[in-house]
Amino acid sequence: MTASEFDSYRPPEPPRRRRRDRDRRSKGGAGSWFKRGGDGAREMPVVPDAEVEPYTSYYGRPVVKAPPWKKEIALYLFLGGVAGGSALLALGGQVTDRTALRRNGRLAALGAAGAGSLALITDLGRPERFLNMLRTIKPTSPMSLGSWVLAAFSTCAGVAAAAEVDELTAERLPLGPLRAVLRTTAPVAGAGAGLLGAPLAGYTAVLLSDTAVPTWNAVREDLPFVFVSSASLAASGLAMITTPVAQAGPARALAVMGAVGELVAQNVMERRADHVAAEPLHQGRPGRMLSWSERLVVAGGLGTLLAGRRRWAAVLSGAALLTSSALTRFGVFYAGLESAKDPRYTVEPQRRRLEARRAAGQTGDSITTAG
Amino acid sequence: MTAQPGRQVANPTADAHYEHPHSRRGFFTDTSICIGCKACEVACKEWNRNPADGDYEILGSSYDNTGALGANTWRHVAFIEQDRERIEQARSSGRALVDLGMPGVGPPPARTGSARTAPSATASTGETGGAPSSEGTAPPDSPEFRWLMSSDVCKHCTNAGCLDVCPTGALFRTEYGTVVVQEDVCNGCGTCVAGCPFGVIERRTDGLVTTPPSRDLPASVKRPQTGIAQKCTLCYDRMKDDETPACAKTCPTTSIKYGRREEMLSTARERVAQLHEQGMTEARLYGANPDDGVGGTGSIFLLLDEPEVYGLPPDPRVPTADLPRMFKRAGLAMAGMVAATATAFALGGRR
Numbered sequence: 239m240t241a242s243e244f245d246s247y248r249p250p251e252p253p254r255r256r257r258r259d260r261d262r263r264s265k266g267g268a269g270s271w272f273k274r275g276g277d278g279a280r281e282m283p284v285v286p287d288a289e290v291e292p293y294t295s296y297y298g299r300p301v302v303k304a305p306p307w308k309k310e311i312a313l314y315l316f317l318g319g320v321a322g323g324s325a326l327l328a329l330g331g332q333v334t335d336r337t338a339l340r341r342n343g344r345l346a347a348l349g350a351a352g353a354g355s356l357a358l359i360t361d362l363g364r365p366e367r368f369l370n371m372l373r374t375i376k377p378t379s380p381m382s383l384g385s386w387v388l389a390a391f392s393t394c395a396g397v398a399a400a401a402e403v404d405e406l407t408a409e410r411l412p413l414g415p416l417r418a419v420l421r422t423t424a425p426v427a428g429a430g431a432g433l434l435g436a437p438l439a440g441y442t443a444v445l446l447s448d449t450a451v452p453t454w455n456a457v458r459e460d461l462p463f464v465f466v467s468s469a470s471l472a473a474s475g476l477a478m479i480t481t482p483v484a485q486a487g488p489a490r491a492l493a494v495m496g497a498v499g500e501l502v503a504q505n506v507m508e509r510r511a512d513h514v515a516a517e518p519l520h521q522g523r524p525g526r527m528l529s530w531s532e533r534l535v536v537a538g539g540l541g542t543l544l545a546g547r548r549r550w551a552a553v554l555s556g557a558a559l560l561t562s563s564a565l566t567r568f569g570v571f572y573a574g575l576e577s578a579k580d581p582r583y584t585v586e587p588q589r590r591r592l593e594a595r596r597a598a599g600q601t602g603d604s605i606t607t608a609g
Numbered sequence: 610m611t612a613q614p615g616r617q618v619a620n621p622t623a624d625a626h627y628e629h630p631h632s633r634r635g636f637f638t639d640t641s642i643c644i645g646c647k648a649c650e651v652a653c654k655e656w657n658r659n660p661a662d663g664d665y666e667i668l669g670s671s672y673d674n675t676g677a678l679g680a681n682t683w684r685h686v687a688f689i690e691q692d693r694e695r696i697e698q699a700r701s702s703g704r705a706l707v708d709l710g711m712p713g714v715g716p717p718p719a720r721t722g723s724a725r726t727a728p729s730a731t732a733s734t735g736e737t738g739g740a741p742s743s744e745g746t747a748p749p750d751s752p753e754f755r756w757l758m759s760s761d762v763c764k765h766c767t768n769a770g771c772l773d774v775c776p777t778g779a780l781f782r783t784e785y786g787t788v789v790v791q792e793d794v795c796n797g798c799g800t801c802v803a804g805c806p807f808g809v810i811e812r813r814t815d816g817l818v819t820t821p822p823s824r825d826l827p828a829s830v831k832r833p834q835t836g837i838a839q840k841c842t843l844c845y846d847r848m849k850d851d852e853t854p855a856c857a858k859t860c861p862t863t864s865i866k867y868g869r870r871e872e873m874l875s876t877a878r879e880r881v882a883q884l885h886e887q888g889m890t891e892a893r894l895y896g897a898n899p900d901d902g903v904g905g906t907g908s909i910f911l912l913l914d915e916p917e918v919y920g921l922p923p924d925p926r927v928p929t930a931d932l933p934r935m936f937k938r939a940g941l942a943m944a945g946m947v948a949a950t951a952t953a954f955a956l957g958g959r960r
């Protein structure tokens with residue numbers, strides 16, 4: 239687009255693709271992301287080729303903004319899962335009289351929920367206003383519902399864990415007459431935490447997907463399944479580390495189920511999502527995190543299955559599973575942040591679905607109109 | 610609280626259960642007469658006392674060194690330089706829109722035969738066919754080159770993603786149908802930043818410098834706060850006093866118009882029909898359709914090319930529209946987690 243000699247002082251323009259310009263497009267050859275996905279391994283858009291709009295952007299700047307969330311939020315995604323899964327295991331231990339499993343589960347639930355809440359609060363722009371989270375109950379806001387779940391869960395887990403600590407320290411907590419109250423409420427609180435465990439582990443998937451961040455939004459159908467599987471295997475892994483093998487049978491079984499669930503869910507998720515918006519899940523650091531998470535799930539799952547009744551193997555497998563869960567959460571988290579930074583992940587899928595609707599004769603719902 | 614898109618919501622204040630009726634207010638930004646003077650950016654910053662956006666940087670994108678909307682930039686003028694090829698593409702994509710028979714098409718473009726006529730030719734030979742008022746507002750293009758200039762702003766969506774996902778209720782729907790952050794409630798969680806399909810709202814992170822003159826200001830004067838989410842308020846404070854927002858008031862070409870939304874909508878429709886008559890089939894409206902993914906926007910734009918050229922999303926959809934479905938999937942997953950744990954205890958019985 240050179241118009242004068244002074245244009246040579248300009249920085250190079252990001253390549254722009256021309257619309258309905260077949261000559262150029264065929265020349266576009268090698269570097270054409272346009273042809274990606276045409277290897278037959280993935281589903282191609284049903285839109286006829288001529289209708290697909292090339293992707294343009296405003297100087298390559300992002301269209302949507304990535305949330306200002308830092309690693310604390312990714313850490314919280316992980317810890318929330320550990321807390322939720324541990325509370326469920328503790329409830330199982332409580333019902334089936336496995337004291338060690340119950341105790342360790344309750345302590346883990348409180349520890350993870352507490353650390354997770356701290357991580358959440360430090361990530362706020364105004365941490366001193368964290369209580370404003372409980373100012374309303376807003377069904378359209380997963381963050382609002384999640385805050386309530388977290389608050390209720392932490393309260394229950396706190397009571398249940400206090401009872402365990404009291405028992406561990408041979409009733410040395412200065413409780414006085416409250417001890418009797420604690421004794422009677424602990425099972426109820428344990429049940430409460432157990433019931434809130436699954437919502438705590440899974441709501442974060444909705445929190446991420448209910449945004450305009452391309453990758454998170456594109457995986458909205460299957461992300462909850464990845465997250466609950468990841469939470470189950472992480473909590474089981476932790477229980478296998480902390481609990482003697484005699485009592486950790488259910489944890490081992492859950493670990494294997496969680497591992498299988500995660501492998502399946504992650505695969506389905508990556509297949510079903512828009513192939514362009516899902517790309518950041520395979521690229522760069524997030525991509526590496528997710529593939530390592532997959533390897534560790536396999537290793538941890540197999541270790542549990544084959545040698546889980548040996549203490550050392552249980553500890554090693556548990557550690558592998560915990561690490562894998564953390565990597566899953568961090569991977570998905572950072573893939574989303576990356577996808578918001580590149581306008582292509584916003585523009586291209588939107589363009590494609592718009593053209594597909596138009597090709598199907600559905601023209602009444604476009605934001606751009608002729609009049 | 611807003612809900613599904615696709616509903617004909619003329620005034621979202623009804624949704625928010627306001628008892629005293631106010632008409633919905635909005636902008637109409639006619640980019641065909643924007644001259645890129647950035648007076649709106651300046652006026653907005655001054656009136657709202659928004660701090661500087663970091664150090665001054667030359668971005669190398671035409672005359673745009675602002676870059677994007679953000680916590681401290683509530684109006685942003687985009688500059689796009691286009692050659693003949695691109696102009697023709699824009700024109701044909703606009704014509705394709707007309708051919709699609711989009712909803713609410715006003716008077717059909719009368720002279721389709723002259724569609725290829727360069728607009729400058731129409732302008733310089735004196736308006737004959739166009740509406741009488743169009744003479745002074747014909748865009749100063751040449752067939753070889755044109756600048757697109759567009760002043761972007763918060764869309765004040767009918768179904769606003771930012772508002773839906775805000776957990777504290779800091780974001781609220783005003784009695785004028787606009788979307789505003791309450792500075793003293795927001796705790797800076799940042800959810801709204803991810804919830805906006807247009808990338809408008811942002812959490813303010815810049816270190817705010819207290820300059821000696823600002824230290825002496827009386828306590829009643831508003832001071833910018835850090836750590837909270839910020840965006841255009843459509844000058845809520847001015848609106849309450851029946852004043853025009855700072856940007857619209859200062860715009861020398863009336864490219865930014867402010868008023869009741871229905872008025873803005875009909876002005877926009879008239880203008881686009883007028884431009885089509887002049888052969889500028891590239892003209893199109895953005896945000897005027899109540900059936901789009903955000904239920905229509907409070908700020909309507911007249912664009913001269915595809916939205917993504919201006920950095921706008923081509924098919925935005927408020928994420929909460931899919932929330933019921935997401936909750937359903939998550940509920941299923943949670944039930945699965947409970948079932949798996951129960952099974953584990955059944956399987957892992959004392960051996």
Ligand code: SF4
Binds near residue numbers: 769771788808809840
């Ligand atoms: S454009 Fe973004 S910030 Fe403005 S009302 Fe819509 S969702 Fe909210």
Ligand code: SF4
Binds near residue numbers: 778812837
């Ligand atoms: S940053 Fe403030 S306005 Fe935005 S969602 Fe959080 S509390 Fe609401």
